[in-house]
Amino acid sequence: MCQRWNSGPLFAFHSEKIETTGNEYLACYQSSPWAERAFCRNCGSHLYYHMLGTQHYYVSTGLFYGQTTFTLADEVFIDKKPSFYELKNDVPKLTEAEMLEKMA
Numbered sequence: 001m002c003q004r005w006n007s008g009p010l011f012a013f014h015s016e017k018i019e020t021t022g023n024e025y026l027a028c029y030q031s032s033p034w035a036e037r038a039f040c041r042n043c044g045s046h047l048y049y050h051m052l053g054t055q056h057y058y059v060s061t062g063l064f065y066g067q068t069t070f071t072l073a074d075e076v077f078i079d080k081k082p083s084f085y086e087l088k089n090d091v092p093k094l095t096e097a098e099m100l101e102k103m104a
Contacts, residue, residue, distance in 0.1 A: 009081075012049060012058035013070060020047075034100065051103050 020026055026047070030036045038047040049058040061070050075081075078093040094102065 009075075009085075009087075010046070010049065010058070011061045011070075011072075013061060015057045015059055016055045018048065018057050018059065054103060056103050 025040050025042045026038055027041045028036045028038045028050075030052070034052055036050050036052060038050065039045060040047060045063065046060045047063065048060065050056070064070075072087070072089045072091055074092040074094060075087060075089075076094045076099040077096045079095040
């Protein structure tokens with residue numbers, strides 16, 4: 001799903017609470033039975049991925065370009081990854097089932 005959404009992996013950080021301003025520009029799309037994606041109606045920027053029924057939000061790191069440094073903590077939905085790339089970080093790699101179980 002992330003590949004279709006942005007033509008590659010989604011780099012995001014986990015948050016259990018987010019606050020937004022300018023909500024007139026916020027749009028959400030339910031991309032699966034368990035999640036929605038938010039984007040800016042004005043410029044189309046990806047904002048976050050939200051696990052429905054939870055307080056789990058995955059906020060796009062691209063929103064903070066040049067403002068902070070992030071460290072890759074894990075790779076998720078690894079069983080859905082296209083074969084044409086491989087990240088070199090030594091981090092846990094979770095399948096779709098493992099990720100959904102972790103978030104349940």
